Amino acid sequence: MTSMSYRGTTALITGASAGLGEEFARQWAQRGADVVLVARRLDRLEELAGTLKRDHGVTATPIAADLARPGAGAALKAELDERGIAVQTLINNAGFGSHGAVLDQEPDTITRMIQVNVTAVADLTRAFLPDLVADGRGALVTVASTAAYQPTPAMAVYGATKAFVLSLTEALAYETRRSALRVLAVSPGPVSTEFFDVVGTREAAVGRFSTPTQVVTAARRALERRSTPPSVVAGLANRLSAWAPRFAPRRLVLATAGRALQG
Template sequence: MPTLSYRGTCALITGASAGLGEEFARQWAARGADVVLVARRLDRLETLAAELHEEYGVTATAIAADLAEPGAGAGLRDELGARGIAVQTLINNAGFGSHGAFLTQDPEQISRMIQLNVCAVADLTRAFLPSLAADGRGALVTVASTAAYQPTPAMAVYGATKAFVLSLTEAIAYETRGTGLRVLAVSPGPVETEFFDVVGTRDAVVGHVATPAAVVTAARRALERPRTPPSVVAGLGNRLSAVAAQLAPRRFVLATTGRALKA
């Protein structure tokens, strides 16, 4: 049973059509939060919105948007404002990765990945942060990755984008201390979602593959601590690996990661 009610708040969740985004929506709705579901696939969002409304009685709004388009964050803020929807919690989950040597990567795919994983996160966060901090009841959650803790040969751009997400979120957590806003970056390892279908290979799988429910539950529990940490790594093995990556010589970490990712 839910231990903390989010009733009276609204959570905006990006990448909500599947995987972690869908699980964030389910867990927040189960605790009474209204949800705004954002992704490109409107049919999936509408199906999920109907399920959440029927099961939990919350208001679930589906919005199709391509967050990789410049200015999408501010545009989404303005659209919700016009609809009279106030957001207390922002969950930046949308993102994707690719596998292969940087030299062989499609330049357009690289640009799109940076736009979605980096620019959209910064854009959305900047657009909604003033109201989140002023309200004081909600949270800012970003989905980083264990890839953020070391260079990732064969996933060079993806790892770099997640390092940005982790660093940005931790800095914002410090800057907004005292406002009542809870700020958290969650870094999962491999998760059983559509991520690897998009990547196109299982060579990017390193370590135990977690379920979306396990990752989102870890994030929610960290968020609900009396003192929310600025970041958390989901899974004991992943936490140990992240610590080891920070303590071991950089060249050793680079070589080990390169072998693990089959660079």
């Protein structure tokens, strides 16, 4: 495994205003990549862009965008084309969850979650994939979750969206296997970010908390392997918990997850 340089390339990172997205931006900028920072909070993006420019001498472009809006991915691609910005790496990090039974969830929350976690990921990926494959110097990274590996009562829609992300990314890794593009889904367990502030409770966290640095470093090191795996689970304990459901009856897996997440 070698530490790669991304100098001469541009990485687009969604959800870049905090947490994992901010850490992805820092680690890629440290290795010479210019970055396009996308999130809703422009003030946070501008502050991060200034820091990355000062510390690493890269170009950092903040763009405020709401990925819950239909067509947001295609609109972002069109904006970058108009600005003359070519992207070699796409990091689909934006996403959010909520805790509670589906019966108690606001329909608008469910719709918005599916739009951000599923539709925008597919839209962005399809919009940028031709350029990523043609260039071949970068990567396609999506942030899935250990929630993708089994049903998640009390976070049913969130878990289902991450199962989609994991399946999509692994399939894309196969479809593009003859290109130089590296494709990876990274699945963290609970991470010390604002995610659980949005969820509304830390009761939804199962397992030991990781830091954004640990998760992003795991993703970057997987990309730097001689043969990049289609997916990786960040953290040994998380890898064990992700593998365990494969060897147990589905009903038992469901009951275990329900007790862990619903309390």
